[in-house]
Amino acid sequence: MAKKTFYITTAIDYVNAKPHCGHLYEKAIADAIARWHRLLGEDVFFLTGTDDNASKNEEAAEKAGIPVREFVDKNAQFFIELCKKANLSNDDFIRTVEKRHVKVVQELFKKAFDNGDIYKGHYEGLYCKGCEAFYTEKDLINGECPEHKKKPEHIKEESYFFKLSKFKEKILELIKKGLITPQTWSNEIQSRLEKEELKDISVSRVGKTWGIKTPIDQNHTVYVWFDALGNYYSATRIKSKEKFWPANVHFIGKGINWFHSVIWPGMLYSLGIEQPKKVLVHGYLTFEGQKMSKSLGNVIDPIYLIDTYGVDQVRYYLMRDIPAGQDGDVSEKSIVERANADLANSLGNLLQRVNTLVFKNFDGKIPKPGKFEKDDEELIQKANTLFTRANEQMQNYEWSKALEIIWEFIHECNAYINKTEPWKVQDKKRLGTILYVLVESLRITSLLTYSFIPESSEKLAKQIGQKIKSFKDATFKKTTKGKTEEPQILFKKVEFVERKEKIPEIELVISPEVKNLGIKVVGTQINDLKIRKKSETIEKMKKDLKENLQKYENKEVLEEYNKIQEKAGLDKEKNPNSVVGLIKLIKGNNLPQINAVVDVYNIVSVKTLTSIATHDVNRLVGKITVRLSKEGEEFISLEGNRELLKAGELVYSDEEKIIGRLSKQCNQTKTEITTKHVFLILFGNNKMSDNQMQDALKEAKELIIGFNGKEVQQNTNQNTSKSLSLLNLKVAQIESVEDHPNADKLYFLKLDLGGEKRQLVGGIKNSYKKEELVGKKIVIISNLKPANIRGIESQGMLLAAEKEGVVKVLEPQGNPGDQVQIEGTTPNNNQITIEDFAKLKLEVKNKKAYCDGKELKGVSIDLPDGAKIK
Numbered sequence: 070m071a072k073k074t075f076y077i078t079t080a081i082d083y084v085n086a087k088p089h090c091g092h093l094y095e096k097a098i099a100d101a102i103a104r105w106h107r108l109l110g111e112d113v114f115f116l117t118g119t120d121d122n123a124s125k126n127e128e129a130a131e132k133a134g135i136p137v138r139e140f141v142d143k144n145a146q147f148f149i150e151l152c153k154k155a156n157l158s159n160d161d162f163i164r165t166v167e168k169r170h171v172k173v174v175q176e177l178f179k180k181a182f183d184n185g186d187i188y189k190g191h192y193e194g195l196y197c198k199g200c201e202a203f204y205t206e207k208d209l210i211n212g213e214c215p216e217h218k219k220k221p222e223h224i225k226e227e228s229y230f231f232k233l234s235k236f237k238e239k240i241l242e243l244i245k246k247g248l249i250t251p252q253t254w255s256n257e258i259q260s261r262l263e264k265e266e267l268k269d270i271s272v273s274r275v276g277k278t279w280g281i282k283t284p285i286d287q288n289h290t291v292y293v294w295f296d297a298l299g300n301y302y303s304a305t306r307i308k309s310k311e312k313f314w315p316a317n318v319h320f321i322g323k324g325i326n327w328f329h330s331v332i333w334p335g336m337l338y339s340l341g342i343e344q345p346k347k348v349l350v351h352g353y354l355t356f357e358g359q360k361m362s363k364s365l366g367n368v369i370d371p372i373y374l375i376d377t378y379g380v381d382q383v384r385y386y387l388m389r390d391i392p393a394g395q396d397g398d399v400s401e402k403s404i405v406e407r408a409n410a411d412l413a414n415s416l417g418n419l420l421q422r423v424n425t426l427v428f429k430n431f432d433g434k435i436p437k438p439g440k441f442e443k444d445d446e447e448l449i450q451k452a453n454t455l456f457t458r459a460n461e462q463m464q465n466y467e468w469s470k471a472l473e474i475i476w477e478f479i480h481e482c483n484a485y486i487n488k489t490e491p492w493k494v495q496d497k498k499r500l501g502t503i504l505y506v507l508v509e510s511l512r513i514t515s516l517l518t519y520s521f522i523p524e525s526s527e528k529l530a531k532q533i534g535q536k537i538k539s540f541k542d543a544t545f546k547k548t549t550k551g552k553t554e555e556p557q558i559l560f561k562k563v564e565f566v567e568r569k570e571k572i573p574e575i576e577l578v579i580s581p582e583v584k585n586l587g588i589k590v591v592g593t594q595i596n597d598l599k600i601r602k603k604s605e606t607i608e609k610m611k612k613d614l615k616e617n618l619q620k621y622e623n624k625e626v627l628e629e630y631n632k633i634q635e636k637a638g639l640d641k642e643k644n645p646n647s648v649v650g651l652i653k654l655i656k657g658n659n660l661p662q663i664n665a666v667v668d669v670y671n672i673v674s675v676k677t678l679t680s681i682a683t684h685d686v687n688r689l690v691g692k693i694t695v696r697l698s699k700e701g702e703e704f705i706s707l708e709g710n711r712e713l714l715k716a717g718e719l720v721y722s723d724e725e726k727i728i729g730r731l732s733k734q735c736n737q738t739k740t741e742i743t744t745k746h747v748f749l750i751l752f753g754n755n756k757m758s759d760n761q762m763q764d765a766l767k768e769a770k771e772l773i774i775g776f777n778g779k780e781v782q783q784n785t786n787q788n789t790s791k792s793l794s795l796l797n798l799k800v801a802q803i804e805s806v807e808d809h810p811n812a813d814k815l816y817f818l819k820l821d822l823g824g825e826k827r828q829l830v831g832g833i834k835n836s837y838k839k840e841e842l843v844g845k846k847i848v849i850i851s852n853l854k855p856a857n858i859r860g861i862e863s864q865g866m867l868l869a870a871e872k873e874g875v876v877k878v879l880e881p882q883g884n885p886g887d888q889v890q891i892e893g894t895t896p897n898n899n900q901i902t903i904e905d906f907a908k909l910k911l912e913v914k915n916k917k918a919y920c921d922g923k924e925l926k927g928v929s930i931d932l933p934d935g936a937k938i939k
Contacts, residue, residue, distance in 0.1 A: 072112035076313040077103050078301050080321045081120040081165065084144035085129035088151045090399055091322070091354045093371035094391070097384045098351065098468060099320045100157045104520035105463050107158075108540045114313040116304050117152065118163035119145045120297045122290075127279040137279050141166065154375050155384065156524055163304045165281075165296060173303035174296050175284040177340055178272070181231065182285050186339040189286075192228040192271045195221035212709045219737070220709045229273040229289060236335040237267040243344060249330050250466060251394035254323060254350040258330050270294075270332060298333045302342065316345040318466075323350050349466050352396035354387075369399060377401075378563050381522035382408035388521055389472045405565045412525070415479050416514070417560035419486070423507045424532055424556040426491055426500075433553045435508050435534060436501030445506050448485045449545045451478055452513050456543035459517055468521075475517045482510050508533050509549055516543050528559060572596050575748045576692040583695050586633055588719055588731075589757060590695050591766045592750040594686065598777045600742050601665040601823075606883045607776065610672055611660050618655055618675070626678045627652075629754040634731065637697075637718040644732045647680045665776040666740050666747065670769050677765035679751045682729050683773070684738040686746035691724030693748065702727060705736045721750065749773065774895070775888040775926070794894035795901055795909060796920065797852035798868075801827070802885040806839040811859040818842070818867070820849070823886015830863040836876040848879040848889055848918075848928060854900045866906070870913050872936035879918055879938065882927035890926040911938035 079099045082092055096117055103115035120126075121141040130140035145164055152159055163170060181187045195205070197214040213220050241262050249255035273289035274280070280290035305314040321329050330348050337344055374383045378401070386404045389411070391397030427433060441449065455478050462471035486507060494500040512535045519526035519537050530537050534551025577592045614621075630646035645653070651674055654660055660671050670681040684693075700716040704727045714720065720727045728735045731752060740747055749769060753762050801820040809815035814834050820827045829849065833842075849865045856863050869878045881889055888896055911920050913936035918925040920938075930936065 072110065074114070074313050074317075075103075075106040075111040076114045076305070076316045077106075077116070077318045077320060078304075078316055079117040080325060081118045081163065081297060081300050082148055083123050083125055084119050084121060084141050084148065085123070085125045087144070087147045088371060090369040090371045090374065090387075092148070093151060093155055093374075093383070094354050094387050095320060095322065095351060096152065096157055096159075097155055097387055099318075100155070100159070101384075101388060101468060101520040102318065102320070102463070102466070104158055104523060105460075108516065108520065108537075109460075110539055110541070112312075113160070114305075114310065115157075115159045116161045116163060116301070117148075117157070117159045118161070118300060118304075119148050119165070120293070120300075121145065121164050121166040122280040122296050123293050124274070124277065124279065127277075138166070151371060154372055154380065156380050158523075161304055161310075163300050165300060169307065170300055170303040171281050173306050174281050174291055174299045177299055177302070177336070178291055178295065179284045181336065181339045182229075184339055186232045186235065187229050187272060187285075188232070190228060190230050191226065192230075193225040194223070196224045197221040220705060220711060222711075227275045227289075228271040228292075229283065229286070230269045231272045231295065231336070231339070233270050233332060233335045234267045236338045237262065239338050240267075240331055240334050243334055244330060247347075248334070248344070249326070249348045249350060251350065253394060254326050258326060261327075262331070267331070294328050294332055295336065298328065298336065301345070315343040318347045318349050319345050320349045320351065323352055326350050347466075350394060352391070352394060354391070355396055355398045374401070374404070377566050378404050378408060379560075381525045382412060382560070382563060385412060385472075385522050388468050389476075390469070392469050393467050402565050405563050408560070408563050411476055411479075412522070413560040413562050415476065415483060416518075416529075417558065419479065419483055419507075420511060420529055420532060420559050421556055422486060423504060423511060424553050427504050427508065427533075427553050428556055430497070430500060431504070433534075433555070435549060435551050435553065436505050438505040438547060439498040439502045441502065441506070444485060444489060445502060448481060448506055448510060451481055452510050452545045455513060455517060456540055460540070463520075472521060475514070478510075478517075479514060482507060482514075485510075505549075508553070509545055512549060513543055513545065516540060525559060532557065532559070572746055573686055573689065575686060575689055577748075577750070578692055578694045580694060580696040582697050583719065586636060586697075586719055587629065587755040588633065588695075589753040589755065589759070589762050590750065591753075591762050592693070592748060593766060593770055594746065594748050595683075595770060595773060596686075596746045598666070598745055598747065598773070600740070600744055600777045601886075602742055603662060604665045604668070604776050604884055604887070606887065607665060607668045607672070608662070611668070614672055614675055615655050615659060618652070621676050621678065622652065623678055623756075626754065626756045629756045630680075630731070633719065633754060638715050639718060639732075644730075646731050647682075647733060648674055648678050650732065651675050664740065664742055666744075666773050669772045669776055670749070673765060673769040673772065677751075677761070677768065678757070679753045679762065679765045680731055681749070681751050681765075681769060682734040683740045683747040683749050684728055684734070685740055685744045686748055687744075688738040689723045689728070689748065690726075693721055693723055693728070693750070695719070695721040698727070704730065706733055707736050707739060709736050719752075747773075771890055771926075775890045776883075794891045794897050794920075795905060796850055796891065797896040798848055798889035798891070798925065799851040800881045800883045800885055800887040800889060801847055801849045801865075801867075803842050803845050803847065806842045808834070809859060809861065811861075815859065816842070817861055820847075821885045822849075822851070823884060825886065827864045828862065829865050829867060830858040830861055831867050831869075833867075833869060833876060833878065836869075837878075845878070846881055846883075846885070848881050848925070850901075850906065852897055852900055853906065854902050856903070866903075868911070868918070868938055870918070870930050870932050870936040870938045872913075872932050875932065877930060877932055879925070879928050879930050889928060891920050892923040892926060894923060912936065913938065 077099055079095050103113050107113045126141050127137050130137040244259050272292045272295040273283050274292055275289050277290040281296055283289045283291055301316055305311055319329050334344055386407045390407060459471040459474045489503045491500055491503045511533055515526045515530040516537055532554045534553050575594055579590050627649060631641045634641045651671055666683055674681040698714040698718040698720045702714045704712045704714055719731050721729050728738050751766050799822055801822050803818055804821050805819045807817045809817050814832055816831050816834050818829055818831055848868045851865050853866050869876050909920055913930050913932050914934050916929055918928045918930055918938060
């Protein structure tokens, strides 16, 4: 009798860049499902591969200056390497450039055409290059593709169309019968089909050189989804593989559910090909709450994770911690915690204890069991139901629940060994029985864990003298024989590796032609920001700016900006310089509230009359060049509007796109709350001195760091570097005050540092009552090494001044967590000791605080000159 077949596929991956952790997630789960069904005794076909024909691959190759075929061949190897690194058991790896695939796709296209389901027409609509899909306006979020956060381009061209609308009722019926799982994703597609018109879709692109030519018109290439989806079928059109169609499972991410659950069934209905049995949809891996995507630039390299933490450790974490069908946030620390707790401590330690006892007491030979007692029978019963319970979850594609059940049993085994304490048992027969029960439980465990952590499970089985064969063996036997190996550690403890982010260093290049316009440019890179959404202090600064606006308006400087715009042929009313635009905003109402970086530079822009912007460094490509625009160049504004520029306008661009003009900056690289590193750029004109430009740059930089910052990396064509302070001072607000239990002159303070909570010990009990301190803002040294003071840990030190016995704390402006700047220096992130602090000279002058002669910005102290700060 022929074996039952099981055919599972993953999505095929674009090869425009290296794989990310999301690719590993999908492939590892598909691999676990495939291995599980092999152990069930089924004839399994597991397919994965790459989509080489996508136009985004062609664009990436052009940017890289490499022929497209060479480019896709090279990048496909990265995905093949991932399959090997991840220990995948895929039976085939298909590439859409292969002749076997091209032949089948052309046959399918021709058959659909001959059936009257493909016709020629013209397409006009919104096209996202990242998705390789067309969208309607209502599909977009704030005018952008929901997947790639970019505005689609408007396309109008000749195209062949597929009559998808013809099959709407059949597709809807198929979905109602349970094509899609989990139910959430089925409901989404069903609702859309019931509420919206199902339109015919474009299945070709005209004038493209890369891709599969349509068999009916050589001017057209097959559009990606008609090409890509066909891989699942084309892989089975070879000898011995035909038996696997239809696919049991198409395993895909939620972003391509529509294509697999609506377009693919529509194609198959047209072609008279049997439908797949299940479309299994998974969520996205997120990083800091955002979908992991090459286009968004927030990917985690799966090869790095595997090399750093171990293949089974990473596989286990991804399948255990992220529930089926849901999104999950990836964390390297969580990988370490899960691997050490479940693999090293629970399973690895269990094997080590059992093997050591068998090796020591029975020379490694699995002992024969004697009479089973109550504790033994209870564990045996659990062992006998383990496969059934786990298999039920795997048949429902709930892999995380299956793992939970398996690890419950492993914990039961650990509880059993702790209860029976075999190391204390003197009766050899009883000892042999206990150890037999444990070895047999480990044998069953090796079978059940093999699909998820195959390499480790094989080692486990080998250490107890067994082999992994079939789930037929997944019940407790009384006749298992074998010889265990000398005990070895199955899972070494892994440690979290603090990765230093490789921050791109952006070079600023100014074209000679810019000087002829009368423009001055300075810039710097600021790294490691923690951007705040809002600051009340900044809002007060905006109000002050509005009240004192007249003192900043220099008509000569502003008029020079207008002249520059006119030179470029721009209407100064429609395209005012950003400084002019900000001044109009203030006069009309007030500056908008964006975030504590943008809000700061808007204020500085008006005060210094420089046009300022910051750009997210991680979204920049290569160097920034300040230059003049070419006729027809594209610019996407902050509002997402697509504009075609005239020649001769001052712009600045990275190596892919224009990121800013004198009037506005672009949408793609804007600074947001999630931004870590920014490039700060300032434009002035010839009515300003070089010193004025440098002062403006310095003020903008210091304020940005002060409200959001950690440290600054100077990267500019201007020499504006600062020295590094020894101190890192921050504003803290006192939440509570208690007496120190072991010292008469000390208080125990609990502090708020803008969301971060700290405690410290302060020697100000003789100078302040408790009620005077609660709610008070103080200055603390945040980078002082914690110290134990009379039994209580002090996480920093408050600053107070003293003269002639009078002690007063320093009083800062700003909100909890704000940086207190020391004039002309950058805060230090490294810890210092009290001995380091003692080397500094801190004193009061004119009721202001100074450190080694440099003022602490925004700090006052009501004591006479000469008061010492300590």
